[in-house]
Structures are given as structure tokens and as C-alpha cells.
Amino acid sequence: MSNIAKSSQNLRWMDNQSDKNTIIHRINPVVKLVVSLIYIFTIISFDNYSPERLIPFIFYIFIVSSLAEISLIHLLKLSAVSLPLIIGIGIFNPIFNREVAYYIGSIPISFGMLSFCTLFIKSLMTVISGLLLVATTGINNLGMALRKIGLPKIFAVQIMLTYRYITVFMEEVNTTLTAHSLRANNKGVSYKSYGYLVGNILLRTIDRSQKIYEAMCLRGFHGDYVTGKNPKINKTDIIYLAVWSSLFIFIRYYNLSQIIGNLIIGEF
Amino acid sequence: MSHNTIKVVDLHHTYPDKREALRGISFEVQQGESIGLVGANGAGKSTLLQHLVGVLMASSGSIEVGHIPVNKTTLQTIRQKVGLVFQDSDNQLFMNRVYDDVAFGPRNYNIPEDKVDDIVKESLNRMGIEHLAERAPYKLSGGEKKSAAIASVLAMSPDILVMDEPTSGLDPKSRRNLINILGSFEHTKIIATHDMDMVIDLCDRTIILKDGLVAADGPTLEIFSDAKLLEECSLEIPLRMASCPKCSKQSE
Numbered sequence: 001m002s003n004i005a006k007s008s009q010n011l012r013w014m015d016n017q018s019d020k021n022t023i024i025h026r027i028n029p030v031v032k033l034v035v036s037l038i039y040i041f042t043i044i045s046f047d048n049y050s051p052e053r054l055i056p057f058i059f060y061i062f063i064v065s066s067l068a069e070i071s072l073i074h075l076l077k078l079s080a081v082s083l084p085l086i087i088g089i090g091i092f093n094p095i096f097n098r099e100v101a102y103y104i105g106s107i108p109i110s111f112g113m114l115s116f117c118t119l120f121i122k123s124l125m126t127v128i129s130g131l132l133l134v135a136t137t138g139i140n141n142l143g144m145a146l147r148k149i150g151l152p153k154i155f156a157v158q159i160m161l162t163y164r165y166i167t168v169f170m171e172e173v174n175t176t177l178t179a180h181s182l183r184a185n186n187k188g189v190s191y192k193s194y195g196y197l198v199g200n201i202l203l204r205t206i207d208r209s210q211k212i213y214e215a216m217c218l219r220g221f222h223g224d225y226v227t228g229k230n231p232k233i234n235k236t237d238i239i240y241l242a243v244w245s246s247l248f249i250f251i252r253y254y255n256l257s258q259i260i261g262n263l264i265i266g267e268f
Numbered sequence: 269m270s271h272n273t274i275k276v277v278d279l280h281h282t283y284p285d286k287r288e289a290l291r292g293i294s295f296e297v298q299q300g301e302s303i304g305l306v307g308a309n310g311a312g313k314s315t316l317l318q319h320l321v322g323v324l325m326a327s328s329g330s331i332e333v334g335h336i337p338v339n340k341t342t343l344q345t346i347r348q349k350v351g352l353v354f355q356d357s358d359n360q361l362f363m364n365r366v367y368d369d370v371a372f373g374p375r376n377y378n379i380p381e382d383k384v385d386d387i388v389k390e391s392l393n394r395m396g397i398e399h400l401a402e403r404a405p406y407k408l409s410g411g412e413k414k415s416a417a418i419a420s421v422l423a424m425s426p427d428i429l430v431m432d433e434p435t436s437g438l439d440p441k442s443r444r445n446l447i448n449i450l451g452s453f454e455h456t457k458i459i460a461t462h463d464m465d466m467v468i469d470l471c472d473r474t475i476i477l478k479d480g481l482v483a484a485d486g487p488t489l490e491i492f493s494d495a496k497l498l499e500e501c502s503l504e505i506p507l508r509m510a511s512c513p514k515c516s517k518q519s520e
Binding site: 012015016018019138140164208211212214215216217218219220221222226227228229 | 321323344347348351352354356359360362363364365368371372373375376377378381384404406420421424
């Protein structure tokens with residue numbers, strides 16, 4: 001199976017996960033969105049030299065993914081797509097900033113290494129929490145939640161249609177590359193045919209997206225995804241929001257890693 | 269609804285690349301009629317269908333659906349009256365579950381959710397695919413996708429069903445099932461197709477398009493008996509009307 005086909009399946013995997021009926025899936029989409037946003041904002045609010053302070057935030061991902069019965073390994077595989085970008089952004093930090101922050105045993109740890117680790121953890125956790133949100137909420141409910149927290153219609157629709165466009169795009173890329181490989185005698189895409197292929201794919205995806213959009217308009221689509229669900233916020237939702245927000249704020253202002261470390265080595 | 273369900277007058281359409289797809293088409297459709305729209309590739313069938321639901325707008329000429337002119341201000345009303353079934357069902361099914369796809373239209377018209385549920389079940393039931401409600405559209409077979417696409421249009425309770433190649437890509441059994449189901453509908457139907465045998469089964473009247481013009485309009489059997497006309501329009505006599513090659517050889 002080609003990489004493109006695999007990516008397309010991964011997106012469908014996310015859609016399928018969102019149809020489950022676990023305790024996390026039943027939480028109000030707006031609440032899940034708000035918790036995810038608080039999680040992300042808390043994570044990015046840390047300075048660049050404290051990777052250890054971020055470690056307790058992994059528990060959120062562990063707990064939510066296990067309660068939602070979503071494979072964390074699969075989420076990690078999906079988030080691996082973002083690794084080249086993250087590494088590309090931070091790879092020069094250890095090279096240019098060699099000032100030693102502290103030693104672990106006799107190994108010097110530079111500020112550059114710390115900032116790279118912080119960036120890596122922050123980015124990875126942000127991506128995974130985003131994937132977890134989509135996998136437990138579904139793109140349509142997420143669109144509804146975005147509208148409820150006040151995002152203008154045009155942006156919410158852009159996000160949802162872009163998500164749908166990615167699937168269409170990958171299907172068309174896969175079809176075009178398969179057609180090419182069947183006549184390319186096991187050779188890759190040549191420099192000469194590259195432009196034609198890309199242009200062809202672009203035109204096909206635009207055409208197909210247009211047809212899908214027309215199909216939506218013909219059935220009354222006017223910019224809002226109406227999911228038919230308009231769940232009220234109940235007690236469980238409030239508890240979910242309260243517990244996670246308090247925990248994030250606590251971890252933000254108290255060094256939980258240090259507290260646990262002190263507890264383990266018996267220092268108070 | 270008026271008995272003059274659809275009235276097309278001198279309809280012209282020119283694409284941005286200056287290609288004239290429709291060059292002055294006029295016809296009327298009465299309530300309850302089933303019309304086969306046939307013609308060679310590029311004759312203007314799909315372009316005409318897209319005008320009936322306002323996906324394309326006429327360069328000149330006019331279309332009325334139940335005395336309501338098709339224009340930008342009437343689109344919402346027109347699209348409730350006329351349901352278009354696309355040739356490629358993959359373009360029509362875009363939600364995660366068949367249920368949500370069928371419910372998409374009614375929900376957009378703010379129908380209460382309990383009523384939406386009834387509408388979805390009834391639409392799926394009419395197409396005989398209740399068991400597919402929870403399935404993902406992309407996992408369905410071609411015939412199942414087509415049925416789901418038609419169910420999604422039926423859920424809008426249209427008066428007129430407009431279909432673009434409904435039997436294309438279907439195996440013989442799925443094709444026959446679909447023809448039987450479509451035959452049971454009392455809607456006004458306009459079916460663009462190359463499946464001439466289906467036209468005999470479903471449509472009393474046939475319109476032949478050729479190069480963006482109406483080449484013939486009349487009773488299906490009468491039109492399909494005119495071998496010369498069909499040949500001029502790059503069509504063939506339907507299989508069941510063609511004489512058996514073996515028997516005709518023996519009689520010679």
C-alpha cells in the first residue's frame with residue numbers, strides 16, 4: 001500500500017474512532033475543546049528551559065486515550081508526521097547555544113539542549129492532544145463546538161472543509177500515482193512529468209471538491225454543519241472541565257516533577 | 269404543485285472556455301411524468317440537469333419549476349422541490365455514517381431531530397438499506413452507495429427526482445434492484461442515461477439531445493423504433509428492441 005493510501009486510511013481511522021461511545025466520547029464537545037485549549041495554552045506558557053515541568057502533562061494524554069479506548073501508539077505514529085518540522089525548527093538550538101545550564105552526573109546539559117527538548121515535548125504533546133480531540137469528538141462536532149465558543153462561521157467552515165479536502169486530495173493523489181506507476185516501468189516520477197502530475201492532481205481535486213460542495217449546497221448547506229446533536233452541558237461535563245483545568249493550573253504553578261521527586265527521595 | 273412541473277424555454281449555456289453546451293433547449297414536463305434524457309457524450313445531458321437545480325445558471329433562456337423561476341434568489345425553494353442524484357455517488361456521500369449523510373439535508377432545514385430520525389429511517393427503508401445506516405459510506409459497494417445517495421435525496425422529500433446515470437457502474441443484479449425501486453416511485457423523474465433498456469422500463473417519454481439541442485422528444489417506444497434517428501444521434505436501438513441476430517439470419 002502506498003504512503004498516500006496509508007495516510008488516507010489514517011484519516012478514516014480518526015473518523016471511525018470518533019464514532020465510539022466511551023465516557024470521553026460522551027463528554028460535551030465544547031467542554032472537550034475548552035479542556036484541550038487550556039491544556040495547549042498551559043503547555044506553551046512554560047519557558048524554553050524547563051522540559052521536566054512538562055512531563056506531568058503526559059498523564060492527560062495517557063488517561064484520556066485509555067478511557068476513550070484509543071491506541072496511544074497509533075496516535076504517536078500519526079503525530080510522527082510532525083517530527084521533521086519540530087526537529088527542523090529546534091535542531092540548531094543545541095549547536096548555537098552551548099552555555100551549560102547544569103550537569104547530570106558529569107554530562108553537561110546546555111541551554112540549547114534544554115530548549116530543544118522543551119520545544120520537542122511541547123510540540124509533540126500539542127499535536128497528540130489535537131489528534132485526541134478530533135478522534136474523540138469528530139470533525140463535525142468539533143466544528144459545532146468551535147462555533148459555540150464564538151469562532152466566526154467562515155473559519156469553522158474552512159477548518160471542516162479543509163479536513164474533508166485532505167481526504168479528497170489524498171484519494172486523487174493515490175489514483176494519479178497508481179495510474180502513473182502502472183505505465184512508468186517501476187521508475188519514479190521524473191522531473192519532466194512532475195509538473196504535469198501536480199497540475200493534474202490539483203485540477204482533479206478542485207473539480208471533485210467542487211462537486212462535493214455542490215452536493216452539500218443542494219441539500220441545504222449554508223455554512224453551518226448541523227450535526228443534529230445539541231447536547232446540554234451536564235454534571236459530568238462540569239466535573240471533567242473542573243478536574244482537568246484545576247490539575248493543569250496546579251501543575252503550571254507547582255513543580256509537580258520536583259514534588260514527586262522529593263517524595264521519592266524523602267526530602268520535604 | 270402545478271401540472272406544469274418544469275418549463276424550459278430556449279435554454280442556452282456557454283462554459284467559460286466558450287464551449288456552447290446548450291444551444292436553445294425548450295421542453296415541458298408534467299407532474300408524474302418519467303422522462304429519459306439520452307444522447308451521446310457531450311450532448312449536454314449533465315449540463316441540463318445541473319440547470320434544473322441551479323448548480324449552473326442559464327446564459328440565456330429560462331427554467332421554471334412549478335411556476336417558480338430558477339435563479340439565485342429561489343435556489344433554496346427549488347432545491348427542496350428538485351433532488352439531484354449525482355453520477356458518482358462518492359461525490360454525494362461525505363459524512364462518516366450513511367445515517368448522517370441521509371440526515372444531512374433535513375438537519376440543514378432545521379427539522380426537529382426526532383422527525384429527522386423518522387425521515388432517515390423511511391428513506392433508508394424505501395431504498396432497502398436500513399441495515400447500512402451505521403456503515404461508513406466509503407466501505408459500501410457501488411450499488412449500496414448509489415442506494416444511499418438516492419436515500420439522501422429522498423430525505424429532502426423532493427417532488428422531482430433528477431438522476432445522472434443512475435445505473436452506471438452497477439452489476440446486473442444491483443441495476444435491476446435499482447430499476448425496480450425507481451419504478452415504484454411516484455415522483456416526476458428525469459433520468460439522464462446511456463442505459464436505453466432502463467429508459468424503456470421506467471420512462472414513457474424520451475428526449476434525445478444532440479450537440480446541445482433537442483433532436484427528438486416523444487413516446488419512448490416510438491423514438492427507439494427510429495433506427496435512423498438513433499444512429500444520427502450516436503445511439504443504438506436498445507437490446508430488447510433489436511432483432512435477434514440468429515433468428516434474423518435464419519429468416520433470410
